[in-house]
Amino acid sequence: MRTQVGIVGAGPAGLFLSHLLHLRGIDSVVLELRSREHVEKRVRAGVLEQGTVDLLTETGVGDRMAKEGLVHHGIELRFGGRGHRVPLSELAGGRAITIYGQQEVVKDLIAARLADGGRILFEAGAVGLDGIDSDTPAVRYRHRGRDEVLECDLVAGCDGFHGVCRDAVPQGVLTAYEREYPFAWLGILASVPPSTKELIYSHHERGFALHSMRSPTLSRFYLQVDPDESLDRWPAERIWSELQTRLAVADGSWSLAEGPIVEQGITAMRSFVVEPMQYGRLYLAGDAAHIVPATGAKGLNLAVADVRVLADALAGWYGDGDTGPLDAYSERCLRRVWRAQHFSWWMTSMLHRFAGGDPYQHKLQLAELRYAVTSKAAATTLAENYVGLVEV
């Protein structure tokens, strides 16, 4: 099989890239390891920055999001038993976030690609790349029990953190920057209306907790747990009891409604970046090139921002042979990537409890939280990063 751009991975990065390229008249094929059902049901991110929402809307894949997404103009930071609202939109020039599940974005993108005659091969796992330092790169993959080859002009490695594309770059070319955190997140999806209109980020002596939502009837919660924690040790009663404790307010003016847990999982917290994000005819995008801890809600948004840059650069290259934007792809993306890295690290460091319970560090965290909700300058920094910076 042959195409112009061979895309590995049908997550948000790969699918949106394929959609953007189609709008510019560039052909692509998407290879995806898992089944369509699997990728459409994978519950992950849910906070879309204003720029992501605008881009999905402008490119014709925002109709359902406009109907079903929940637009939020603020978030709450809870600590010391009290809640403090950060008015995001007021501080960030009217920009807002939209709560719309990643799996819904993925469903919308798959539907749009298939309606436009796009080629997405599910259960087609890439096993290796050939010739990425030549003009004729190719992706080897396995589909329906057979070994196949996708020949292309360029490869977009959108296959997530555990994919194969990053490893195809020769040793010594990429530099990895990494930080592991001494905790993980236990996330649940519960069939109960949210007990809050806006997200609550809670710093508590027993650990961090987050109350988020997916719809008026589905709530999403996260609890900071040990990195090696097992779900078996967390029956529903223990999860709810811990959420009740960590999200409580001292004057009892707020209560948390409980409901059946419909999904649960544990996610490691990690920061990771490789530089550069390109080698020869291979361009890495999204989680294949960088990971952020979910506290800043940036992963999906960065994936979308990367492929926007890549699609523009490819349009220039195919249009008039301009190689400049393609050569500058990594450099352009990394500015936003590192801003998001810093913001995600900062939110994570401020809100979680660190092992050993260093009292000095705890006092610093409280001072930082108080500053974030009492100083307009500090709150604006949080707000403009959270809704997504226009220029980086």
Ligand SMILES: Cc1cc2nc3c(=O)[nH]c(=O)nc-3n(C[C@H](O)[C@H](O)[C@H](O)COP(=O)(O)OP(=O)(O)OC[C@H]3O[C@@H](n4cnc5c(N)ncnc54)[C@H](O)[C@@H]3O)c2cc1C
């Ligand atoms: C619990 C959780 C909560 C999160 N919350 C947020 C949030 O609120 N906001 C936010 O912005 N981000 C959040 N994120 C991060 C976000 O989900 C990711 O950053 C996002 O999925 C990145 O998209 P991607 O397309 O780069 O990678 P992925 O979504 O990982 O997609 C990669 C795709 O490649 C496929 N693949 C892998 N290997 C191969 C192969 N060899 N061949 C073919 N296909 C392959 C995979 O099956 C997958 O479909 C969260 C993540 C988790 C886990």
